[in-house]
Amino acid sequence: MLTRRLHRILIGIFAAAVFLAPVAMLLWPGYVESTTNEMVLLPAYNKFKCGLCHTSSNPTTGDSDLNIFGVDFDKNGRVWDRTLAMINSDNDKCLNGFELGDKDGDGVFDHPGEPIEHSNPGDSSDCSIALTVQTWGKIKEVFRSEMREYLELIGEGDADDEAWSPHFP
Ligand SMILES: [Ca+2]
Ligand SMILES: [Ca+2]
Numbered sequence: 001m002l003t004r005r006l007h008r009i010l011i012g013i014f015a016a017a018v019f020l021a022p023v024a025m026l027l028w029p030g031y032v033e034s035t036t037n038e039m040v041l042l043p044a045y046n047k048f049k050c051g052l053c054h055t056s057s058n059p060t061t062g063d064s065d066l067n068i069f070g071v072d073f074d075k076n077g078r079v080w081d082r083t084l085a086m087i088n089s090d091n092d093k094c095l096n097g098f099e100l101g102d103k104d105g106d107g108v109f110d111h112p113g114e115p116i117e118h119s120n121p122g123d124s125s126d127c128s129i130a131l132t133v134q135t136w137g138k139i140k141e142v143f144r145s146e147m148r149e150y151l152e153l154i155g156e157g158d159a160d161d162e163a164w165s166p167h168f169p
Contacts, residue, residue, distance in 0.1 A: 035059065038073075042080050043102035044115035052100075052122060069096060069122030081105050092127040094119060099127065 035054070039045045042052060051057030053070030066074060069089040076084045085097030085105025097103040099121040101110050109115035119126040 035064075038078055041078065042073075043100050043107055043109050044117045046115065047117045048120050052117070052120060067122030068124075069120075072096070080107055089121050090124040092124045094121075094127040096121040 035050055039049065039052065045052055049057060050059050051067075053066055053073055055065045055067050067090075072084060072087055072089045073080075080100075080102075082097075082105035085100075085102060086095055088095050095103070097105050099119045100117050101115060102108060103110055119128045
């Protein structure tokens with residue numbers, strides 16, 4: 001009789017712990033705050049936010065695992081610097097510094113305007129080049145140069161003649 005009652009009590013305690021622990025941790029106010037405080041140490045975070053370091057873009061304590069970049073950031077003392085910028089955490093074709101728009105890791109975003117990540121340094125399937133004002137300018141420059149050379153080659157253009165120049169936005 002006593003054993004059966006003790007058994008029920010123990011099962012009740014176990015069930016309460018299983019169901020209440022996640023709720024208690026969700027209500028732990030310091031958790032989300034600490035993630036946010038660390039996110040702002042990165043040169044850009046407006047696109048992926050928590051998903052830069054976590055396997056979830058909206059982590060709770062139940063799914064707050066770090067992704068591979070988050071692990072490297074943690075190993076680096078949670079400091080963004082040249083060392084972390086020169087690592088390719090997710091083993092795609094882009095270094096962390098490129099993905100976060102700060103190639104030399106000096107903490108300053110490399111491009112004018114609002115700092116937005118090129119891609120996610122913790123996602124091996126994401127290694128993209130954002131079409132910024134700067135990269136679009138480079139594309140136009142290359143095209144104009146190639147077109148000028150071609151027109152001169154076929155005798156249709158003048159290096160100083162801008163009339164043929166295509167109009168780009
Ligand atoms: Ca990478
Ligand atoms: Ca990536």
